[in-house]
Amino acid sequence: MSTTIVRAACPHDCPDTCALLVTVKDGVATEVRGDPAHPPTAGVLCTKVSRYTERTYHKDRLLYPLRRVGRKGEGRFERISWDEAISTIADRLGAIALRDPQAILPYSYAGTMGLVQGESMAGRFFNRLGASQLERTICASAGGTGYRYTVGARIGTDLEQVDHAKLILIWGGNPIASNLHFWTRVQAAKRNGARIIAIDPYRSLTAEKCHWHIALLPGTDAALALGMMHVLAAEGLLDHDYIARHTLGFEQLKERVAEWTPQRTAEVCGIRVEEVQELAREYGRVALAGEGAMIRANYGLQRVRGGGMAARNIACLPALVGAWRHPAGGIQMSTSDSFPRDHAALSRPDLAARHGAPARVINMSTIGDELLKPASPAFGPQIEAMVVYNANPVAVAPESAKVAAGFAREDLFTVVLEHFQTDTADYADIVLPATTQLEHVDVHSAYGHVYMMANNAAIAPLGEAKPNTEIFRLLAAAMGFEEDCFKDSDDAIAASAFRRDHPRSAGYDWNELKEKGWQRLAMPIAPFAEGGFATPSGKCEFYSEQMKAAGLDPLPAYTPPYESVASNPQLGAKYPLAMISPPARNFLNSSFVNVQSLRDTEGEPHLDMHPADAAARGIADGDMVRIFNDRGSMQARVRVTDKARLGLVVGLSIWWKKFAADGKNANEVTSQRLTDMGNAPTFYDVLVQVERMAGDAAAAA
Numbered sequence: 298m299s300t301t302i303v304r305a306a307c308p309h310d311c312p313d314t315c316a317l318l319v320t321v322k323d324g325v326a327t328e329v330r331g332d333p334a335h336p337p338t339a340g341v342l343c344t345k346v347s348r349y350t351e352r353t354y355h356k357d358r359l360l361y362p363l364r365r366v367g368r369k370g371e372g373r374f375e376r377i378s379w380d381e382a383i384s385t386i387a388d389r390l391g392a393i394a395l396r397d398p399q400a401i402l403p404y405s406y407a408g409t410m411g412l413v414q415g416e417s418m419a420g421r422f423f424n425r426l427g428a429s430q431l432e433r434t435i436c437a438s439a440g441g442t443g444y445r446y447t448v449g450a451r452i453g454t455d456l457e458q459v460d461h462a463k464l465i466l467i468w469g470g471n472p473i474a475s476n477l478h479f480w481t482r483v484q485a486a487k488r489n490g491a492r493i494i495a496i497d498p499y500r501s502l503t504a505e506k507c508h509w510h511i512a513l514l515p516g517t518d519a520a521l522a523l524g525m526m527h528v529l530a531a532e533g534l535l536d537h538d539y540i541a542r543h544t545l546g547f548e549q550l551k552e553r554v555a556e557w558t559p560q561r562t563a564e565v566c567g568i569r570v571e572e573v574q575e576l577a578r579e580y581g582r583v584a585l586a587g588e589g590a591m592i593r594a595n596y597g598l599q600r601v602r603g604g605g606m607a608a609r610n611i612a613c614l615p616a617l618v619g620a621w622r623h624p625a626g627g628i629q630m631s632t633s634d635s636f637p638r639d640h641a642a643l644s645r646p647d648l649a650a651r652h653g654a655p656a657r658v659i660n661m662s663t664i665g666d667e668l669l670k671p672a673s674p675a676f677g678p679q680i681e682a683m684v685v686y687n688a689n690p691v692a693v694a695p696e697s698a699k700v701a702a703g704f705a706r707e708d709l710f711t712v713v714l715e716h717f718q719t720d721t722a723d724y725a726d727i728v729l730p731a732t733t734q735l736e737h738v739d740v741h742s743a744y745g746h747v748y749m750m751a752n753n754a755a756i757a758p759l760g761e762a763k764p765n766t767e768i769f770r771l772l773a774a775a776m777g778f779e780e781d782c783f784k785d786s787d788d789a790i791a792a793s794a795f796r797r798d799h800p801r802s803a804g805y806d807w808n809e810l811k812e813k814g815w816q817r818l819a820m821p822i823a824p825f826a827e828g829g830f831a832t833p834s835g836k837c838e839f840y841s842e843q844m845k846a847a848g849l850d851p852l853p854a855y856t857p858p859y860e861s862v863a864s865n866p867q868l869g870a871k872y873p874l875a876m877i878s879p880p881a882r883n884f885l886n887s888s889f890v891n892v893q894s895l896r897d898t899e900g901e902p903h904l905d906m907h908p909a910d911a912a913a914r915g916i917a918d919g920d921m922v923r924i925f926n927d928r929g930s931m932q933a934r935v936r937v938t939d940k941a942r943l944g945l946v947v948g949l950s951i952w953w954k955k956f957a958a959d960g961k962n963a964n965e966v967t968s969q970r971l972t973d974m975g976n977a978p979t980f981y982d983v984l985v986q987v988e989r990m991a992g993d994a995a996a997a998a
């Protein structure tokens with residue numbers, strides 16, 4: 298009997314990117330623990346990942362290549378050999394590529410965040426093929442763009458400093474569910490006397506545990522930040538020295554925020570005037586006292602029409618009050634740009650050059666519309682083939698009826714690389730079984746801390762599963778791609794992932810990282826204490842020439858949602874309830890929904906609804922309801938609760954459609970309209986109506 302401990306990294310789309318210790322007994326992974334020595338992980342894992350072996354050894358794991366025998370979406374498949382699968386795919390893609398390779402589209406996101414199993418070999422393959430490029434906007438590109446315009450790069454407050462903060466604004470985030478290791482630090486800060494404030498339309502698990510919860514209307518965060526800046530400027534709560542040395546456009550900003558009186562702000566945000574004033578004063582006071590005033594700006598505030606501007610406005614706040622001076626001050630939205638990743642080496646964009654003009658770009662967030670477009674001079678060729686990996690678009694992409702209709706096209710050839718028979722895999726022509734993190738090698742950056750992370754393979758692949766890299770190697774060989782890079786091993790790719798010539802990752806050595814498991818980048822603990830922003834001016838840009846050039850307002854502004862009762866009264870008369878569908882604690886986007894113990898904890902699709910909104914519709918706690926708008930409908934069981942503010946309904950997500958009674962989820966009602974910046978989706982910019990389903994009695998469950 299042999300027992301070993303293997304160093305690994307959590308691959309999931311979460312800011313925490315934990316260091317794992319995997320216990321392997323006689324070739325079987327028996328336990329996954331958090332590494333106590335890794336400062337961000339500190340020996341703790343979330344419920345989902347502490348049960349990782351349950352997912353890896355799940356009875357429904359895909360273990361063999363499959364060919365569809367039923368209708369698209371029906372989910373009937375038969376086993377085929379790898380040889381047959383690869384030659385079928387190579388023949389189909391090859392024939393399409395002869396006409397126009399841009400009729401082929403890869404579709405992937407962050408099922409694994411690994412740099413090797415993500416965009417390395419797959420990127421090389423599609424670049425060499427000349428396929429359409431996918432614009433990967435589904436999560437973070439609105440806020441990322443707004444933040445970059447202002448601060449220059451997605452760099453922010455160091456997670457390990459949070460314990461020392463005296464004030465923490467948790468703005469549009471629910472860290473107990475989605476950023477657990479940040480929450481642990483918030484608890485430490487709280488014990489040291491910090492005050493914690495949640496800014497969220499919903500009393501989330503996190504908001505419930507904060508000292509103060511400001512329940513603004515969805516999509517109004519940009520206005521709240523403008524109102525805060527108004528108060529700071531009007532009451533002289535400003536760090537004039539920091540402003541003079543490290544910011545650009547203060548005079549114009551002052552003029553702009555003068556319009557945003559607390560009264561106007563409160564009205565737009567649906568909160569009290571005193572809430573605007575108190576929030577600004579407390580923030581200014583703590584920062585100007587030289588104590589840590591930190592903002593954790595998260596994703597909840599970006600998924601609306603004005604999401605980019607909201608992130609930008611909030612990113613202006615720390616510079617106004619000099620909060621960046623303190624290591625536990627400033628703002629963290631993402632630490633992603635801290636990492637000197639070598640994209641050119643990983644995915645080899647140079648391989649596309651042989652095709653002449655750059656390939657067209659297709660936005661993943663409008664995949665429903667894109668799949669339904671015919672060929673045209675403006676669009677180019679119709680999409681004839683899709684290769685999906687690390688993603689589940691039929692469940693997660695907006696306006697799902699159109700997405701499903703697109704995937705159901707008989708003339709579309711679809712390949713899905715997966716661990717499980719997801720809603721998307723049901724539409725595949727060929728399903729290929731992929732390995733999980735315990736079965737392959739990878740290297741990771743993170744977006745909530747600043748450590749490079751190694752993942753060693755703990756066990757042999759289950760069944761006939763193969764790593765994504767190996768699948769694209771086989772496809773490349775079958776299609777006659779002869780470049781040497783298609784023979785690189787996963788270790789060779791990992792060795793090229795970070796730049797050795799960059800001061801933050803100087804001397805990066807993959808073999809050393811594999812052995813140690815993790816390595817901190819050479820990042821300062823207070824990145825902008827002395828300015829040095831990554832913008833064109835080197836300052837925090839209250840006024841942005843880049844935004845002006847992009848046709849945007851160069852100053853902080855407020856863009857109302859597409860769909861709100863205030864911004865669209867006509868639509869609001871028909872569909873008076875704002876709906877948001879943020880992550881459920883026990884799911885990770887749509888991953889883990891099929892792990893029985895985790896699904897049992899979530900129960901079934903729910904809709905949280907304010908008592909007055911429920912009463913007005915004759916809805917009682919436990920009733921089944923239909924949630925609908927012009928795009929579609931879904932069913933859920935109501936929880937009557939004042940966690941949802943009046944006029945708001947909340948459906949924690951993202952359910953697999955096939956586990957819902959009606960085969961639908963929240964994305965039936967979301968729209969494909971895009972944000973002001975970054976071409977991102979507007980998942981939380983949705984109006985619906987809710988009605989009790991006829992014949993349904995409460996307590997049916």
Ligand SMILES: Nc1nc2c(c(=O)[nH]1)N[C@H]1C(S)=C(S)[C@@H](COP(=O)(O)OP(=O)(O)OC[C@H]3O[C@@H](n4cnc5c(=O)[nH]c(N)nc54)[C@H](O)[C@@H]3O)O[C@H]1N2
Nearest residue numbers: 469470471474475499501515516595596597880884885886
């Ligand atoms: N357990 C778990 N963890 C996850 C994920 C998961 O699915 N499950 N997903 C991962 C991924 S991909 C991401 S992007 C992150 C997302 O995690 P977060 O950054 O926490 O973002 P969301 O979960 O989208 O929303 C967080 C909160 O924002 C609130 N919110 C909604 N609309 C608004 C608004 O207009 N303004 C404000 N201020 N708040 C609003 C919601 O009510 C919710 O409580 O988490 C990651 N971690």
Ligand SMILES: Nc1nc2c(c(=O)[nH]1)N[C@H]1C(S)=C(S)[C@@H](COP(=O)(O)OP(=O)(O)OC[C@H]3O[C@@H](n4cnc5c(=O)[nH]c(N)nc54)[C@H](O)[C@@H]3O)O[C@H]1N2
Nearest residue numbers: 406407408409436687688689693714715731878886887888
């Ligand atoms: N209504 C609503 N919709 C949303 C959101 C919301 O809050 N509300 N959130 C949005 C956000 S923030 C995001 S990031 C997206 C997430 O959307 P996706 O990135 O599509 O995330 P998942 O749904 O978790 O699907 C990832 C899939 O990748 C597979 N996978 C994991 N590892 C591997 C691997 O190594 N190889 C292969 N081949 N497959 C692998 C998993 O089994 C899983 O099925 O969803 C978005 N959709």
Ligand SMILES: [Mo]
Nearest residue numbers: 310435436437
């Ligand atoms: Mo995300």
